[in-house]
């Protein structure tokens with residue numbers, strides 16, 4: 172899987188079409204885009220170290236996986252037949268019973284997942300990492316070690332994730348606090364009502380840590396309908412009270428997609444006013460999120476793979492562009508501008524989910540670029556062609572399907 176070739180440092184990425192526009196040369200220094208100049212086809216082609224030919228391909232910013240679980244996959248291992256019950260609780264129990272025998276969490280399996288992300292053009296992630304009474308903070312250490320081994324090919328923010336519940340497991344809240352104190356950018360939560368059966372208690376605990384440590388909050392909320400909407404409302408109240416606008420995310424949030432339209436409109440407007448964001452994994456079978464209404468209300472929407480090939484589900488490939496196709500289809504996007512919106516959700520518009528001010532093909536942004544052979548962005552979103560070249564932090568990290576880190 173790993174090429175013996177060292178990743179090449181880019182100084183000029185020649186003749187690419189950012190977002191399908193005119194041909195330009197991207198100039199790179201210290202891992203950032205420092206100039207964007209029109210490509211002059213008549214000028215003699217420069218050569219030498221760091222000059223990379225983009226061959227006129229379509230360029231997108233590096234893809235941003237805003238909801239991953241890189242600590243718990245068995246990617247690269249022999250097939251594991253799914254053996255859990257089809258409920259959240261059943262999946263939690265199945266995972267806890269079998270993760271040790273699969274070496275989860277482990278640096279090698281985490282590296283396998285991260286490399287698969289890189290192969291498909293993902294250069295930045297927000298990953299949830301299990302924190303529980305059995306593992307403590309070991310999973311976070313494993314993920315940090317794997318990220319370091321890639322030498323910056325994947326920029327990451329970490330959510331300390333209480334997969335086994337918070338208040339129902341005394342001691343977990345202290346672990347989340349310790350994770351935040353040790354540098355995790357966010358504390359996670361899990362179905363405060365249906366898992367802990369104490370939505371006010373779990374959310375109060377998470378918000379207290381966020382206020383104390385200055386970290387964000389990212390809550391898995393599978394509960395649908397009124398129960399889920401009620402918990403979103405609790406998060407809105409607490410976000411406004413604590414002044415945490417822009418730092419609170421609802422992951423999945425099926426309720427936002429499945430409550431009646433009048434309630435949905437009120438909920439979406441209130442989320443926008445509170446600066447709450449949402450991440451989706453574009454699940455098949457759930458009511459799709461009202462992506463246009465959310466964005467119009469100022470609710471940023473991020474896209475993520477969720478866990479891939481893990482003890483929760485055998486599905487997922489780590490290809491965020493293919494998942495963008497799925498998001499667009501489930502959202503019934505047909506117009507070109509909608510397909511471009513889908514691509515922006517999966518890249519430039521997701522900067523905030525990975526702690527970046529800017530993540531685009533512009534001066535000052537990190538030099539994270541994906542090249543694909545596509546006519547335009549809608550064509551790229553619909554076909555999800557192979558990633559011809561992936562540049563992360565100014566280095567070529569994948570080429571024609573070969574991962575170079």
Ligand SMILES: [Zn+2]
Pocket residue numbers: 238239240299391422477478
């Ligand atoms: Zn998740």
